[in-house]
Amino acid sequence: MPTSLPQLKKEFTEGLSQISRFWGFPKGMGAIFAVLYLSSVPLSLDEIVQKTGLTKGAISTEVRTLARMGLVHRSSKLADRKDYYEAESDFYKSIRSILKERQNSEFDNAIRSIAKTLAKLNAGEISGDNEEIKFIRQRVQAMQEFFDALDSLTHAVVKLESLGLSNISKILSVLK
Amino acid sequence: MPTSLPQLKKEFTEGLSQISRFWGFPKGMGAIFAVLYLSSVPLSLDEIVQKTGLTKGAISTEVRTLARMGLVHRSSKLADRKDYYEAESDFYKSIRSILKERQNSEFDNAIRSIAKTLAKLNAGEISGDNEEIKFIRQRVQAMQEFFDALDSLTHAVVKLESLGLSNISKILSVLK
DNA sequence: TAGAATGTTTAGATATAACTAAACGAATTA
């Protein structure tokens, strides 16, 4: 028997919810993106309420996060004070925007704290057993280099405006 | 005034805990990895208890997860029934191992569910408005292609045994 | 076999995140 369209949308939405949770986001965020992504016209907040079953409050905050990550866009119609939202469908664009967003995050603060640790070690400002200090400096430095590499990797991806992910992976597989 | 070595270790451990949480792992996991990473000798479970302040139970389960991800290794000494743990210091190796581990995860199941949705759409098994079905098929397909690209990208990275991340990012930046 | 030293599992506590319901504020219209 044929699946109905609403049923199919529901399955899709549940799938995206799981994916959202996997990446450490609220599952509601995935659901919101899903309904926007499957809609050919921008939706108002109340329409999203109706389609997801979430409350205005939750959607208001989560949609803001999505917008900050570049995954949805806010728009408005003339003579209509409702806000409308639509999904970004160019995922490559979104990725770049997410990576940029990441710059000021907790993550980078933490990484900076590693760098500070290393600076202290290199400046000889640490008191303690010399052999151990040597070992630890070497370890911390290796980690710092790894994070630096990750960082320049993401910068490189951000810079590659026109190249799609699929092309990048093709290139990498050739390098093998 | 010079920072003491224990103080420095504490700072480093807190940094890694934050990073761990950022990636959606328990912060205790970051702490456990940190103490192992800063130790030049493998540590027993009780030593980790002593150095992190966590309980045996928590460490027992978290260290298992770390081992599965290839971030720590379990070893044992002759005539000593304690287990010993040490950190993997080759992060590139760890990344590959983590990506492999990911294969059977919730994430990939969710992605497979997207593929199933698409298959139904393509098989014409869906009842509903034709224009809308057309639109939705196009959208779901675009998403599927994106995930496929991501997938082959990770496969490519996994395959690149000898190439470090820093080299990869160098290559990508040249491509620009 | 009894006892000790280990690692694991489990039941429950605590902390954290997600979400709801309702109050609020701002803008708009009557």
Next chain:
DNA sequence: TAATTCGTTTAGTTATATCTAAACATTCTA
């Protein structure tokens, strides 16, 4: 100005994840 329509914020609830404490299982030793 009063009433309406929208989005946001907030206080509190619910759900989930993390961690503890203690029971448990296993292996070794005497």
